[in-house]
Amino acid sequence: MATILQIETATQVCSAAIAHDGKTIALKELMANNIHAGSLTLFIKEAMDSTGLQFEDLDAVAVSMGPGSYTGLRIGVSTAKGLCFALDKPLIAIPTLQMMAQGFMLQNPDYDGLICAMIDARRMEVFTSVYDNNLRTVTPVVAKIIDDQSFAEDLNDNVITFIGNGAAKCVGVLKQENAKFSELNFNSASYMSKLAHDAYACSRFEDVAYFEPFYLKDFVLTTPKKK
Template sequence: MALILQIETSTISCSVSLAENGATIACKEASERNIHASSITLFIEEVMKSAGKDMSDLNAVAVSKGPGSYTGLRIGVSTAKGLCYALDIPLIAVDTLKVMASNRQVNSGNTESLLCPMIDARRMEVYTAVYDSALNEINPVSAKIIDEDSFADLLATKKIVFFGDGAEKCVETLGANANATFITTFENSASDMSAEAFDRFNEQVFEDIAYFEPYYLKDFVATTPKAV
């Protein structure tokens, strides 16, 4: 048996779920900017209580490793590592974009279109990758600035579904292409991590708690607030 606490904080969504043997049994989440630090501990407590489980029952903690929001990832990974240290249980890291693609594939059943999850970065930039229906990586994970030529080689012959909180900024630029479909209501959820986290637990693919860092993809850029 594997009882895994799962944490997803790579976007504005703050999401915590509990999975037993690869099936989600409880979930608490909210999509609102800058709530991760204040909400994640409370969400963990609510999820454990609603499932009737104690923290001592956990066999592992899984965390969405990125790419994504620098602050969100830092909070999620720090929380996961702290729990693993305190409970002496392993840490599992799952690829954020691949989990998004897996969720979309399971829910749509579409085997013809390529899948392009997108996480909003700065301005016209997104963190993205392209997968086929079997979740093979067609384009590697990258930080991409979207313009009229983006994905032109693939869109010339393939249908692509763009989704995630970065997809909306692509509608105006790529929307004229008949092979492009956009889903702007997709939200990242810790409940989507269950199958991947369970597989990694069974395969004993664990992270070094002392040295593991999120996959930020880009260096953090601090900005100075404009004077009023």
């Protein structure tokens, strides 16, 4: 059995959870713009305090590794690495899109279609990956520009539910009958619990010194048009 601190900061959601033996026992989160830097450590402390645990009682720290917001991922990963260094605990990295698909399946255990997890990457682009209902990867993670032909082949043969803050770009664009949409939020550290527990059981740990978020695309600095 393992007690794991879990951190999710890949989108607007700032989320910290404590899980024991693969089950979430504490959660503190909020969806708002630009709160991660000021709120994450507070949320971690509040989640820890609600369990009565001390940081030394943790067996590992798990973090949502991306893709997602550059700033959010940097904050989440640097906080996780700092805790691992200070506490001498292993670091677990959870793919963000897989975590979202896991959250959808926890909410819809009888679902038998495909799950397309999407994170907004601005304009009509998304970071996305497709999973089956056993969380096996059907389509690897890509940056994709959405148009009316996106996912057309898969939608011919499968029901696909599009989830995440990037899925809104598909509403009104993907008009196939097999395209379904969920407006619920699945970017939560609570949906990391089983994935983190399985990784811990297999000793699937990251090198704390060298681990970096999975940004998928290089950061591009743009110059404002108005000064």
